[in-house]
Amino acid sequence: MAISLAHFGVDSHFVTRLPPNPVGDAALRVLRAEGVGIDAVQRGGERMGIYFVEAGASQRPWSIAYDRAHSAISELDPSSLDWPKLLRDVAWFHTSGITPALGPGPAESTRRAVQAARELGVTVSLDFNYRRMLWSASSAKEVLPSLVRYVDVLFAGEDDLRTFLGIPIPHGALDPASLDLRACETAAARVVSEYGVRQLAITLRENLSASHNGWSALLYDGPSKTLHRGPRHVVHLVDRIGAGDSFVAGLVFAQLDGKPLDQALRFAVAASALKQTIPGDFNRVSVAEVERLGDAEDGGRVRR
Amino acid sequence: MAISLAHFGVDSHFVTRLPPNPVGDAALRVLRAEGVGIDAVQRGGERMGIYFVEAGASQRPWSIAYDRAHSAISELDPSSLDWPKLLRDVAWFHTSGITPALGPGPAESTRRAVQAARELGVTVSLDFNYRRMLWSASSAKEVLPSLVRYVDVLFAGEDDLRTFLGIPIPHGALDPASLDLRACETAAARVVSEYGVRQLAITLRENLSASHNGWSALLYDGPSKTLHRGPRHVVHLVDRIGAGDSFVAGLVFAQLDGKPLDQALRFAVAASALKQTIPGDFNRVSVAEVERLGDAEDGGRVRR
Amino acid sequence: MAISLAHFGVDSHFVTRLPPNPVGDAALRVLRAEGVGIDAVQRGGERMGIYFVEAGASQRPWSIAYDRAHSAISELDPSSLDWPKLLRDVAWFHTSGITPALGPGPAESTRRAVQAARELGVTVSLDFNYRRMLWSASSAKEVLPSLVRYVDVLFAGEDDLRTFLGIPIPHGALDPASLDLRACETAAARVVSEYGVRQLAITLRENLSASHNGWSALLYDGPSKTLHRGPRHVVHLVDRIGAGDSFVAGLVFAQLDGKPLDQALRFAVAASALKQTIPGDFNRVSVAEVERLGDAEDGGRVRR
Amino acid sequence: MAISLAHFGVDSHFVTRLPPNPVGDAALRVLRAEGVGIDAVQRGGERMGIYFVEAGASQRPWSIAYDRAHSAISELDPSSLDWPKLLRDVAWFHTSGITPALGPGPAESTRRAVQAARELGVTVSLDFNYRRMLWSASSAKEVLPSLVRYVDVLFAGEDDLRTFLGIPIPHGALDPASLDLRACETAAARVVSEYGVRQLAITLRENLSASHNGWSALLYDGPSKTLHRGPRHVVHLVDRIGAGDSFVAGLVFAQLDGKPLDQALRFAVAASALKQTIPGDFNRVSVAEVERLGDAEDGGRVRR
Amino acid sequence: MAISLAHFGVDSHFVTRLPPNPVGDAALRVLRAEGVGIDAVQRGGERMGIYFVEAGASQRPWSIAYDRAHSAISELDPSSLDWPKLLRDVAWFHTSGITPALGPGPAESTRRAVQAARELGVTVSLDFNYRRMLWSASSAKEVLPSLVRYVDVLFAGEDDLRTFLGIPIPHGALDPASLDLRACETAAARVVSEYGVRQLAITLRENLSASHNGWSALLYDGPSKTLHRGPRHVVHLVDRIGAGDSFVAGLVFAQLDGKPLDQALRFAVAASALKQTIPGDFNRVSVAEVERLGDAEDGGRVRR
Amino acid sequence: MAISLAHFGVDSHFVTRLPPNPVGDAALRVLRAEGVGIDAVQRGGERMGIYFVEAGASQRPWSIAYDRAHSAISELDPSSLDWPKLLRDVAWFHTSGITPALGPGPAESTRRAVQAARELGVTVSLDFNYRRMLWSASSAKEVLPSLVRYVDVLFAGEDDLRTFLGIPIPHGALDPASLDLRACETAAARVVSEYGVRQLAITLRENLSASHNGWSALLYDGPSKTLHRGPRHVVHLVDRIGAGDSFVAGLVFAQLDGKPLDQALRFAVAASALKQTIPGDFNRVSVAEVERLGDAEDGGRVRR
Ligand SMILES: [Ca+2]
Ligand SMILES: [Ca+2]
Ligand SMILES: [Ca+2]
Ligand SMILES: [Ca+2]
Ligand SMILES: [Ca+2]
Ligand SMILES: [Ca+2]
Ligand SMILES: [Ca+2]
Ligand SMILES: [Ca+2]
Ligand SMILES: [Ca+2]
Ligand SMILES: [Ca+2]
Ligand SMILES: [Ca+2]
Ligand SMILES: [Ca+2]
Ligand code: NI
Ligand code: NI
Ligand code: NI
Ligand code: NI
Ligand code: NI
Ligand code: NI
Ligand code: NI
Ligand code: NI
Ligand code: NI
Ligand code: NI
Ligand code: NI
Ligand code: NI
Ligand code: NI
Ligand code: NI
Ligand code: NI
Ligand code: NI
Ligand code: NI
Ligand code: NI
16 A cells, blocks of 8 residues: 555655564565655564465465464554654555454554544545454454544445445445446445545455456545446456555545546556556556556557 | 375375385475375386476467386386285275386286275276377277276276277267267266276366366266266366366265265366366365365455 | 577578677577577677566556667677678578667668678568667658668568558558458558568557457568468467567568468468467477467367 | 484474464475374464574574464463373483473473373483573573473583583583583583483584584483593584484484494484585485494585 | 665665666665665666676686666766755765766766865765776876865775875785785875875785685774774675675774774674675675674574 | 587587487587587487486585486487598597496497597597496496597596506505505506507595585696696585586697697696586586686686
8 A cells, every 4th residue: 555655656654563673674675665654663562464375376266374463563552653743744544444453552543543633634544454364343343433433535345334334235236246336326325424434435356267357446425426436457367465455545646646536546446457467465556557557458568 | 186185185095116216205205295195105116207397378288298218117016016905994996097008017007906906895996098108099908998897987088988998979079169968978878888887987178278278077977877067167277287187086085075976076177177276286275175166167266 | 580480490590799798698698599590690899788578467568678778789880791691592581670770880781781682682571660769750761661672571560551661551450450451452562562572461469458469460462462361369478579570480481481371371370379478589489389289279288 | 303303214203283274284294294293283373483594604693583472382282282192102202492481381281291201211302492582591490400300311501501400510611612521521410410311412513604613512421421522523504403403313313223322422413414504494314324424524425 | 885884774875877767766676675865866868787797606706797888877967966965964975986987977976076075074985996897097097086185085905006096005015915014004194195085994805715705904094193904804705796885884884983993994894794795785784783793703603 | 528618619519319309409409509519419219318416515415316217328329320420520539438338329339439530530538437326347347448449538537447447556546635646657657558548637536525625637648658737726616517527628628729738737627626616517617717717726806
């Protein structure tokens, strides 16, 4: 997310906690290489969370084994972060539902962050990113809805809306194969009116195979009461990890850049489609590279 | 075959002969790593058969250069194997038509093995695997049919049935593009009645391209006189070598596991489809992974 | 081009200039490995031109960063090459529009080469290969048309015909998606009559995606006034660099081999389709491998 | 340790606890590959302890960053292991001081193990392996001496003897550069008489450079009251990790094999010298390979 | 040099010129990763200078093939750099004799830089780094001595002193095998008095073999009129490239850090010895790692 | 051998037999890359001989597992080679004792080759290269001495002289640690007088360790009755395989080049010392690189 924004030329900073050992050093080195500001990275804790990935192919799914118990960030002390100071002169603050899932410290820190951001007039976005291997739905339900009160732009899926926000929505309404645009619109409007968010963004993935996925997204805009539908790209997957984050980064950049909604959504969908053609977690594409893709499935000529 | 069964949790053992040198040691190490029992592996002979693979892509076919002349197994002494002892408490014995093709010793050993297995009530399966670079059709015809007399489950293709077993079957009847189910049924019934096998299994590969193949299979069951057709998977090929062996392993496991015929065939087709998405010769998938694929082309979500 | 011909069994020689340093040595070593004659390779100059490739995938295009300013070949001294001697007993001379783009020395050398070849009755072919990053269209226009006078077989695209040869042709007439065969025929006939070339060859690429391309070609034969259309292959791209050169090599070989036009074109299209399934720049396929592909999309069985 | 014994042909089994995830599966696969019995490996817990190694060279030391907090083994439940059953028919039980350092469960398990072994007449060996990054000296002092009561063969260093066992020994007496054999003998005799161990083994490393180390060892035998000094090898280090474990394995094997003390020590020193010439943690050498080295610095001819 | 300083915790910035292409992007990414400030990096020019290295071993020397003709930096426009602004609040400015060797633009830029630094009271250091493949001794003689007028700390060798500064010094006086400390002192004192530099630093390399080198250095301090001799390290070479730069960085850091002369020299020698044990050009060691080495050849224990 | 000569600029050709499969193709490609003439390479036979190498280090020896039974060359038909034609205009013919060890065909071919060479006045050299894993000493004794009758320059070791040529020589006389130059001279003179060879060359290897070897050689010249001793290099081994062949190549080149005996021997020793610093079997050094090493242990400066 922060890395993708840095590649779009945005002055982006990452607030996290890394252990004071060579593994933490290596993480810092990577952030620095990709151009992310690291002045708000705290050093401390026992270990860095890691994960092991088996790349999927065709019918064989990608498989991730997480090993992030007791990570430095999970033992974050909320009082160690001075959010009003960290957020000074910041235009946008983004956080993910994974952070509060990591423990009471990160959860409290997230709450303080979004509250401070709202008070300072910083735009706040949240990606639900619910992971049932990290916490139960009932634990998440105690935390996530209360964060949404401070959120301007929410990234969520069908189950998230139903389970955490209590929005009634027909099963499969957000499934690309049976997309019910009217039901989406109704549900999105309720999220806006009940939770005070400004926009709701929803990514749409079609699992054509483990190698080929359809990829698109919806964006509901509260003020204009309009539902926008992005273009659909069929991606020959290289690495699907990081698709969600790169979509967020695309939408954040495009709105900061003042693009109109349709164009912003198009940019975010194209950016995250490109991410899935890049090995590794990072979306290293530039604004020009995203815009060159445009809407069309124009494939990739050699540029020379 | 043995490796795939070991990954399904079956206590599987491999009877072979490896040279007493570091290359044989390395082979043994791999078998052990994958969980295959090696107590029946004989050490001796001059060299280990090897092969060189050029991975194909799109219109460029996979290419294999065999270098197995004078391999340790080809110079196997039939009297060195005490089959009644090796087969004690064994539920299933599988062999391939490649073994008798390697020379008179392996051929005689195979004959003794299937005969001993039949006498001990061990289920016997045989995959014809006819390779014209190893022996002529006329040589094979002198050996293979006589083995079939002892076989319970036979794996064969259209040409095998016609050439080695003398079963009349219209040209192309087993070609997926022009599959003639009624002719298959008639031919399979004759194999059962004439040769006394219990089941005949046939894999169906469609060469959509060197990158994408359709993959399915048929199973004719003698006792119930029924022909079963497995689901069809379109596989984006990663490594097609080992597809046949992994199909055998799937069908053996599923029947040992007591699955009904349709479900067993479905399992075997799914297992061998997954194999073709894995680099290397081994099908390292677990039962749970095969069952998760099921019949549907549901592609591969990230599991996390 | 020379490498592909060598793999077809043609005695092919490469005339170029390499710096007298280990980088030039390495280039020479590769030419020798692939079977290309190197007796006409000149050593001299400051450096070897290189390029950096980022392999594309799906929507992300292949990207090439050239670094060939001041390469040894760009500072070639025309008087250092004795073309009549170099072309003695040669059947075919091929050159590309990239060479004259590199500087006045290479341009003058190219002019002398085609002139000498014509005088000696050596068949001459030229691939326009116009690269706007190397020279402006107006500079190219001063050089390329004058070379065409000496050319027997010309390889060009729609824009080349219009811009450099002044042939009127409707926009998109050579676009595979809107191919206008009659317009192609008219345009090709004018190239033949106005410039005196014997044949005009045109490759047709459809950018289905950065991973899958349609690939075919047209060949107009002056003497017989016939337009031939090659088969269409859908290639799952492994490395698209070198497609044009391998098409040229295929057509040159097939004509030297005396194949009739349709068969020659089929051979060239198949050869260059196969190239795009091979990593790296070289088309290492043999004549037998090309002929085995034939016209049909028969995919790639395992050969064993 | 277990792996080295397996390569010596000993039927060796590893008692440990691995998480029920793909990382634990991979560890199990490696143990199996190297020939170690895995029937006593427990599956459970959150994660597998890992470490990151930076290979040293010349003046730059090897550097290890441990990440084993909360590993599966550290949360071992002592009641889950039935030691009398695990130790049935076992000849030798070895454990390391790292295990009790990992937490109260492993500490209690170790205590129960050595107690059960002693009762069953199984030879017990313990390598102190004190790591100050795992526990304080005072914590270790509460645990290690009480274990020594059950130990037959103890592996320890100068600081261990002084700090944990309270044996007075002059500073530097066990430093290879100033080795005081008489003081060693006196100290070793006290360990034997005060703690009831049968043998005390001490490795001697000279840090000539990070690339070259002198390597030897001492063995004090209680019953015969003799101090034995092993040969000295100057090792050009490839990977020094695992030297201690391979020395233990060498001494255990040699004694199980009935070698006299001098020969046993020579074997153990040679085995562990060879380990340090092998990349990775495992000592994959056979008995024949160790014996071929012998005492002499005879270097390594090509064997062919 | 800048990278090593960044690893010592110094806020270090690199003034250079990189081409506006992906190769320049990659260079920038590396600088950022290693923590070097890049705000003064200019983008422009045709290409980036590169070099090809063949790693030496034993009697086979390291071999470098430079390819830096027409690099972006060689075509630097002196008027594009506002040195007074670039040097504001800077404590130390270092440059190398390679820069003026690249062309008139870089030479003039270097002259302006050292002049501006002197005027602003910034400490200036210069490493002669004379490369005869870049310019002739006579060309260098026109440029280098005039730069020395502005230099505080000079890094040079015996030939440099004699050839460029006209200092009479016996042949071999600075050869480690025949070091003549008195002659060094006399020569150094003349450099100080005649050219107004404050310190003269000289590295001493003994080519024991291509694998093992002795490494040390001398430092003459003008104000105190003292000659200091650093410790000698015998390095088992991993990568000797960058030894000189890392010595400069060590001496700059140690003096900025206020270390006394002997300690500063010791630090610089140790830092550059460690560099030669690290693959690649960068000295990634921290201050603590350098200080841990100290003077002694204490080799490298495992740190854990 | 042939490859090393090609790198010295000698027009060298390799007579061998390679199987007509992709493995043989790959071998041919490598020969061509290194500049060896391949017009006398026969295609035929079943397989290519291969070997597996485990690189040694320090006390751990290099280990080779040969797999060359039934190689194409071992089944060579002597009548298939027209030696008088192959040797036309050839200056030197070299062969190794490994060839006749491979079977009756290669043995007879070798006999015919040396006989033809002698008749045509081609200088003949033979390296005994006795491998006891290929044939027994008694078999070798039937073949090798009869070949020596046609040999001009013989490469042999102490055991070879004693066992195959029946020359009495004290044990250890050719061991570098106890070199008895007078006994060498006497033995060499007898080889010359009894077998009619012109020169006898003997390499001297000291196994200081598996990482460091002393390396030198002796050359006895029959006509001048002089024994020459080459310089001694201590090599930090990178890959010792190919040392003997590169020594032969060095001596052949130096004599063809007209160097006096001492210089020729120095060249051959230096060339083969350098070989052992290069990974892989090939000695890719040029004449200039060998001469730059000279006699002195001057290590390897960076050349730039
Ligand atoms: Ca994500
Ligand atoms: Ca990019
Ligand atoms: Ca098969
Ligand atoms: Ca798995
Ligand atoms: Ca091209
Ligand atoms: Ca091929
Ligand atoms: Ca240890
Ligand atoms: Ca071994
Ligand atoms: Ca330097
Ligand atoms: Ca470090
Ligand atoms: Ca040899
Ligand atoms: Ca070279
Ligand atoms: Ni970037
Ligand atoms: Ni695709
Ligand atoms: Ni694909
Ligand atoms: Ni497994
Ligand atoms: Ni696909
Ligand atoms: Ni298989
Ligand atoms: Ni080839
Ligand atoms: Ni495809
Ligand atoms: Ni083993
Ligand atoms: Ni060494
Ligand atoms: Ni260990
Ligand atoms: Ni750093
Ligand atoms: Ni060393
Ligand atoms: Ni440097
Ligand atoms: Ni070469
Ligand atoms: Ni050649
Ligand atoms: Ni060394
Ligand atoms: Ni050799």
